[in-house]
Amino acid sequence: xxxxxxxxxxxxxxxxxxxxxxxxxxxxxxxxxxxxxxxxxxxxxxxxxxxxxxxxxxxxxxxxxxxxxxxxxxxxxxxxxxxxxxxxxxxxxxxxxxxxxxxxxxxxxxxxxxxxxxxxxxxxxxxxxxxxxxxxxxxxxxxxxxxxxxxxxxxxxxxxxxxxxxxxxxxxxxxxxxxxxxxxxxxxxxxxxxxxxxxxxxxxxxxxxxxxxxxxxxxxxxxxxxxxxxxxxxxxxxxxxxxxxxxxxxxxxxxxxxxxxxxxxxxxxxxxxxxxx
Amino acid sequence: xxxxxxxxxxxxxxxxxxxxxxxxxxxxxxxxxxxxxxxxxxxxxxxxxxxxxxxxxxxxxxxxxxxxxxxxxxxxxxxxxxxxxxxxxxxxxxxxxxxxxxxxxxxxxxxxxxxxxxxxxxxxxxxxxxxxxxxxxxxxxxxxxxxxxxxxxxxxxxxxxxxxxxxxxxxxxxxx
Numbered sequence: 400x401x402x403x404x405x406x407x408x409x410x411x412x413x414x415x416x417x418x419x420x421x422x423x424x425x426x427x428x429x430x431x432x433x434x435x436x437x438x439x440x441x442x443x444x445x446x447x448x449x450x451x452x453x454x455x456x457x458x459x460x461x462x463x464x465x466x467x468x469x470x471x472x473x474x475x476x477x478x479x480x481x482x483x484x485x486x487x488x489x490x491x492x493x494x495x496x497x498x499x500x501x502x503x504x505x506x507x508x509x510x511x512x513x514x515x516x517x518x519x520x521x522x523x524x525x526x527x528x529x530x531x532x533x534x535x536x537x538x539x540x541x542x543x544x545x546x547x548x549x550x551x552x553x554x555x556x557x558x559x560x561x562x563x564x565x566x567x568x569x570x571x572x573x574x575x576x577x578x579x580x581x582x583x584x585x586x587x588x589x590x591x592x593x594x595x596x597x598x599x600x601x602x603x604x605x606x607x608x609x610x611x612x613x614x615x616x617x618x619x620x621x622x623x624x625x626x627x628x629x630x631x632x633x634x635x636x637x638x639x640x641x642x643x644x645x646x647x648x649x650x651x652x653x654x655x656x657x658x659x660x661x662x663x664x665x666x667x668x669x670x671x672x673x674x675x676x
Numbered sequence: 677x678x679x680x681x682x683x684x685x686x687x688x689x690x691x692x693x694x695x696x697x698x699x700x701x702x703x704x705x706x707x708x709x710x711x712x713x714x715x716x717x718x719x720x721x722x723x724x725x726x727x728x729x730x731x732x733x734x735x736x737x738x739x740x741x742x743x744x745x746x747x748x749x750x751x752x753x754x755x756x757x758x759x760x761x762x763x764x765x766x767x768x769x770x771x772x773x774x775x776x777x778x779x780x781x782x783x784x785x786x787x788x789x790x791x792x793x794x795x796x797x798x799x800x801x802x803x804x805x806x807x808x809x810x811x812x813x814x815x816x817x818x819x820x821x822x823x824x825x826x827x828x829x830x831x832x833x834x835x836x837x838x839x840x841x842x843x844x845x846x847x848x849x850x851x852x
Contacts, residue, residue, distance in 0.1 A: 418712055419716070422717075423710070423713040423714065423774050423776065424770055424771065424774075426770065428769055429770075533848070534848070547849065579761045579762070581761065581762075582761065616770060
């Protein structure tokens, strides 16, 4: 055996000793399972991966992996991850978020991360609700979803993440369902392998504040068409999307953003000089 | 791969044994995960039940691994696995609940055993390979015994002793 050959990791090798505190039945357990399976399938050693997150139930995921991780500021996981990837292009950077963190507080960063096309994999666990803060409507909540805070619903048209990602220039767009962890793992593998900004919307039920989402497993279905590299065709498909089509929608061919090495690796002494008072 | 696709893909006894091993190891993984969840939510009775279920499935996996001999069933099991969704016997994690009681856990186990029984029964009927037919029928018989065991264990619990009937002193009410 070659002494420098990487050791093959099993999915369990990517899990940390910290036990998740999500509610039993939460889709995020499946996402963690899918992520660890995907990383094992990719054959990446944990120390070559960074998992970056913001705030929310889904954003707890870095602590549950054995990879490097950063549990950052609400909605700011993407700029943090982009900065990391730019200075450490050798790392595989995975960003985890939820529909509140990613589409509301971090909505603006989402647009520009798609546009900038840094080589990141963005996994958004969408449960159409703010779970951690006890059930407020999020950008993807249905307009008539009745809560104590919004009697009769918000009446506001939901955010369509795939449309936004495609229109903003994401280089890979897909939807998965947490309850199908193997299919989700396959999609994560494809997303990580695809160069540039890869966006995966993962429908991940919140069974505590949205017990109705247990029925998602009957509603999801594999998209009847293969992925396309034509953004216009992908956009037309989204016009008839029911929100439960699963699979890879779009694989673009934009070159990932990576500034010149001289810019990315600024000299520390120069930086310190610039901050001198 | 769906169950139907799996049945079509099982064209030899070696493939069937590898699939059977994957079904059992998946079930072990799920039950262990459910035990972890129940430990986090301070439900020791359910921790014990799920660990017992994991142990039982682990024994089946070990039996298959030993019977497989040189087939290398562990090596054949990739990190992601063959099924697109879930292998038949895996407990449905999405049906877990923080107020679960033993009856709910047994119903979850029963559903898994019934799916496995249906899978092997269908395979035994559909296969053209005589040895695959025989092995699948044997696995189906084993699963049938497990289904009956679950039914017997369920008799110990009242039909109204499930999570849906539990008193929740601190229900998850949405707040502003």
